[in-house]
Amino acid sequence: MIMSQSHLKICPRRLSLARIATIAIAIMVYWWAVRGTEVSLTEFIRGLPGIWNLLQHMFPPDLKILKTVGGPVIETLQIGILSTIIGSLIAFPLGFLAAANTSPHRFVYILIRAILNVFRGVSEIIWGLIFVVALGLGSFPGVIALVIFCVGTIGKLLAEAVEAVDPGPLEAIRSTGASNWKVFLYGVWPQVIPIYLSYCLYYWDHNTRQATILGFVGAGGVGYTLFVALSMYEFEQATSIIFVMVILITLIDRFCWFLRRRII
Amino acid sequence: MAPLISVNKVTKAYGRDNPAIQDISLAIEKGEFVVLFGPSGVGKSTLLRCLNYLVKPTLGDIIIEGKNLGSLSKSKLLRVRCGIGMIFQEFNLVNRLSVLTNVLCGKLGHTGFFRALTYRFSREDYETAVKALRRSGLDDESLYLRRPDTLSGGQKQRVAIARMLLQEPKIILADEPIASLDLKIQHTIMELIANIATNDEITVVMSLHNIEIAKQYASRIVGLYKGRIEFDGPPGALSHDIINKVFGLTEKVTND
Amino acid sequence: MINKHQQMSGGVEFLFVRRRKRRLYIALTILGIIGVAFWAAWGTGFNIPKLISGSPKIYNFLSRMFPPAAYFFPKVLKPTIETLQMALLGTTIPIFFALPLALLAAANTGPNRLVTFFIRILLNLLRTVPELVWALLLVNVVGLGAFPGVLALTLHTIGGLGKLYAEAIEAANPGIIEAMEAVGAKRYKVILFGIVPSCLPLMISTTLLYWEYNNRTATILGLVGAGGIGLALTHAIEDFRYHDAVTCLVIIVLILSIIDRVSAKLRARVI
Numbered sequence: 001m002i003m004s005q006s007h008l009k010i011c012p013r014r015l016s017l018a019r020i021a022t023i024a025i026a027i028m029v030y031w032w033a034v035r036g037t038e039v040s041l042t043e044f045i046r047g048l049p050g051i052w053n054l055l056q057h058m059f060p061p062d063l064k065i066l067k068t069v070g071g072p073v074i075e076t077l078q079i080g081i082l083s084t085i086i087g088s089l090i091a092f093p094l095g096f097l098a099a100a101n102t103s104p105h106r107f108v109y110i111l112i113r114a115i116l117n118v119f120r121g122v123s124e125i126i127w128g129l130i131f132v133v134a135l136g137l138g139s140f141p142g143v144i145a146l147v148i149f150c151v152g153t154i155g156k157l158l159a160e161a162v163e164a165v166d167p168g169p170l171e172a173i174r175s176t177g178a179s180n181w182k183v184f185l186y187g188v189w190p191q192v193i194p195i196y197l198s199y200c201l202y203y204w205d206h207n208t209r210q211a212t213i214l215g216f217v218g219a220g221g222v223g224y225t226l227f228v229a230l231s232m233y234e235f236e237q238a239t240s241i242i243f244v245m246v247i248l249i250t251l252i253d254r255f256c257w258f259l260r261r262r263i264i
Numbered sequence: 265m266a267p268l269i270s271v272n273k274v275t276k277a278y279g280r281d282n283p284a285i286q287d288i289s290l291a292i293e294k295g296e297f298v299v300l301f302g303p304s305g306v307g308k309s310t311l312l313r314c315l316n317y318l319v320k321p322t323l324g325d326i327i328i329e330g331k332n333l334g335s336l337s338k339s340k341l342l343r344v345r346c347g348i349g350m351i352f353q354e355f356n357l358v359n360r361l362s363v364l365t366n367v368l369c370g371k372l373g374h375t376g377f378f379r380a381l382t383y384r385f386s387r388e389d390y391e392t393a394v395k396a397l398r399r400s401g402l403d404d405e406s407l408y409l410r411r412p413d414t415l416s417g418g419q420k421q422r423v424a425i426a427r428m429l430l431q432e433p434k435i436i437l438a439d440e441p442i443a444s445l446d447l448k449i450q451h452t453i454m455e456l457i458a459n460i461a462t463n464d465e466i467t468v469v470m471s472l473h474n475i476e477i478a479k480q481y482a483s484r485i486v487g488l489y490k491g492r493i494e495f496d497g498p499p500g501a502l503s504h505d506i507i508n509k510v511f512g513l514t515e516k517v518t519n520d
Numbered sequence: 521m522i523n524k525h526q527q528m529s530g531g532v533e534f535l536f537v538r539r540r541k542r543r544l545y546i547a548l549t550i551l552g553i554i555g556v557a558f559w560a561a562w563g564t565g566f567n568i569p570k571l572i573s574g575s576p577k578i579y580n581f582l583s584r585m586f587p588p589a590a591y592f593f594p595k596v597l598k599p600t601i602e603t604l605q606m607a608l609l610g611t612t613i614p615i616f617f618a619l620p621l622a623l624l625a626a627a628n629t630g631p632n633r634l635v636t637f638f639i640r641i642l643l644n645l646l647r648t649v650p651e652l653v654w655a656l657l658l659v660n661v662v663g664l665g666a667f668p669g670v671l672a673l674t675l676h677t678i679g680g681l682g683k684l685y686a687e688a689i690e691a692a693n694p695g696i697i698e699a700m701e702a703v704g705a706k707r708y709k710v711i712l713f714g715i716v717p718s719c720l721p722l723m724i725s726t727t728l729l730y731w732e733y734n735n736r737t738a739t740i741l742g743l744v745g746a747g748g749i750g751l752a753l754t755h756a757i758e759d760f761r762y763h764d765a766v767t768c769l770v771i772i773v774l775i776l777s778i779i780d781r782v783s784a785k786l787r788a789r790v791i
Contacts, residue, residue, distance in 0.1 A: 030609075030612075033605035036602055037605045038665055038666060039670050043667060050660070051661050054661055078560035079564055081557070085560075121776045123736050123737070123739055123740045126750075126769070129754070130757075131578070133757055134580075135578070138565060139565060140564060142564075143564055168352065168356040169356045169357060171356060172356035172424070173372065175318060175345060175348070175437075176346065176428075177346030177373030178342070178369070178373055179339075179342055185380065185381065186361070186365075186372065190358050190359075190360035191359075193360075209650065213650045213652045213653070242653060245649070245653075249648045250644065250648055253648075364535065382543075387536065390536065394532055409535070409538070
């Protein structure tokens with residue numbers, strides 16, 4: 001905004017070349033992406049009456065199905081809660097093993113980090129798909145899939161938090177003649193636990209959200225109900241179910257937000 | 265009488281760089297108030313940390329009360345550390361724990377496994393902690409359960425001093441304890457430390473870069489420059505000429 | 521003297537009681553969580569024997585998947601690129617919509633509270649409906665392929681970025697507004713030249729994070745026919761071509777790791 005004269009002289013010329021090159025590359029990448037995904041405004045406009053058509057099929061929502069949706073909703077909640085609890089418990093020791101400052105050996109550090117990366121690298125839905133194929137339909141594979149993803153994400157985030165711990169207080173506690181594990185309990189633990197709990201809550205929200213769609217691959221819960229409804233082209237039912245999903249996710253979101261404020 | 269602390273030709277080098285401290289030899293008697301003086305980066309912190317073996321010297325020995333710290337087993341070293349209290353420039357309190365729990369950390373060396381695990385300290389420990397806090401000048405009990413991050417710098421250092429008091433130390437190590445405090449508070453805290461040292465017969469080894477305060481409180485000044493001892497004597501003998509000549513500092517800098 | 525001693529003990533007593541109460545509170549919470557866990561386990565049919573009997577099945581399955589089929593790698597190239605393209609478009613197109621919406625939805629830049637309220641609801645609706653659901657609906661509208669995938673991501677991301685941008689705008693330094701108003705700038709100028717530039721680093725960082733997340737989501741949109749490598753993966757699993765499936769997985773993990781790194785580097789330069 002306020003620039004000195006000399007700065008004005010240098011800036012435009014140096015920025016010109018780099019800027020133009022960047023913009024050109026961006027445009028090319030964009031063009032390539034648009035071609036590749038066949039995004040087209042004309043197709044979209046052609047499809048608009050289809051949207052109107054779809055909306056007509058979807059409304060008014062079929063309220064009868066709401067009676068039977070209670071069970072799957074509870075199942076979804078259970079999947080979300082259970083997978084978060086188990087996942088965060090397993091992630092806890094792994095997080096410390098994956099942190100450079102608390103890992104017993106460099107090899108362990110690298111190994112655990114790699115495992116965590118694989119766990120979180122693959123989307124939960126894909127894990128869900130894998131486990132449904134391996135174990136059959138139902139919410140059991142869904143829980144396992146979410147546990148694996150949870151271990152990967154929370155594990156990595158915990159490791160980062162442990163590495164970011166302030167070493168000053170640790171030094172102070174060590175200087176009082178406390179053994180290593182006491183330094184950990186009074187120095188590392190209090191710094192790490194609030195962050196860990198915050199992540200657990202955040203991922204409970206996330207896991208419940210994912211649990212709603214894991215049903216698509218057969219892993220139980222409200223997602224499965226939706227999948228069945230859409231396969232049978234029962235669009236009014238689908239609308240009700242989506243409506244319920246949205247309310248469920250919003251409630252959990254609010255609740256988690258409220259709890260997180262109390263922890264931090 | 266054998267000195268309380270004996271530093272024998274201690275050198276500490278980090279990697280292949282120049283050693284942080286080189287060939288340091290010192291004998292400190294009980295009851296002395298030794299100030300390590302010198303500009304930043306000259307090795308004062310390293311030397312202090314060698315004294316309680318938070319940093320292991322590359323060469324040389326540290327002998328405290330006749331025990332060579334390098335030859336002690338882990339548990340015996342911890343015992344020795346129990347008797348050495350340390351305060352820091354950045355206070356180093358645990359922000360997530362209450363002021364009281366921070367002070368109670370001073371007792372960690374003496375607390376058993378299960379008690380420490382569940383954060384259970386005895387009633388006596390609590391009373392001692394409260395006494396220590398009062399002695400450090402923190403009478404307001406509403407502060408005790410608050411987190412340290414709501415306190416001022418001076419108050420934080422008082423908490424750190426209270427923590428140190430719980431150790432009932434024979435030696436106090438202080439790494440620039442007043443550098444992060446306002447001018448007014450600096451003297452108050454120095455008075456506090458000096459009084460505690462005199463009343464409890466504690467030997468103090470403190471690093472400072474403020475020459476005026478050093479001269480005022482020290483019984484002995486050890487000047488360091490580039491990792492070596494360049495001066496060792498009573499504060500009276502440290503004239504401005506010696507300071508300028510030895511450290512290459514201008515008078516203005518040393519008088520801040 | 522006696523009074524002082526009593527007072528001091530009284531203070532310590534109070535601390536002790538507080539400690540005890542807090543311990544009880546924590547113990548109850550932990551018990552509550554364990555209880556909930558058991559309830560959830562019962563509901564989802566999760567139990568240890570099942571886990572033990574299921575493990576060899578999983579191991580069996582996974583061992584059948586390895587090693588990845590080398591011949592399949594080139595075949596996966598096109599869907600992979602499609603996935604990346606979907607994620608790119610699905611993150612960048614929403615910016616043009618999310619930014620104005622965010623300006624309307626933020627308390628300090630919105631025109632009035634009614635508009636703010638409704639825009640917020642709209643954004644929430646967009647982001648709460650899972651992308652997969654959007655994709656499913658859109659496949660019914662524009663057919664299969666990557667196009668509905670891009671649309672699905674776009675809709676969801678408008679909601680997500682809109683909300684995050686709005687939060688960044690609301691967290692803007694009020695000092696900047698004050699300063700610009702003091703200079704006599706009109707409202708829109710205050711927003712355009714004051715607030716937005718100051719929130720820019722945070723917004724760019726958020727967008728990069730969302731791009732990372734969208735890449736992950738784009739890999740699974742193929743499940744419902746909305747393009748990308750998810751489709752290849754699903755087909756491979758359905759046709760029992762497990763080696764091909766694991767090839768897809770390996771590619772996915774690799775690509776996402778690279779994207780993670782790129783995103784982290786870019787974010788470091790922005791902040």
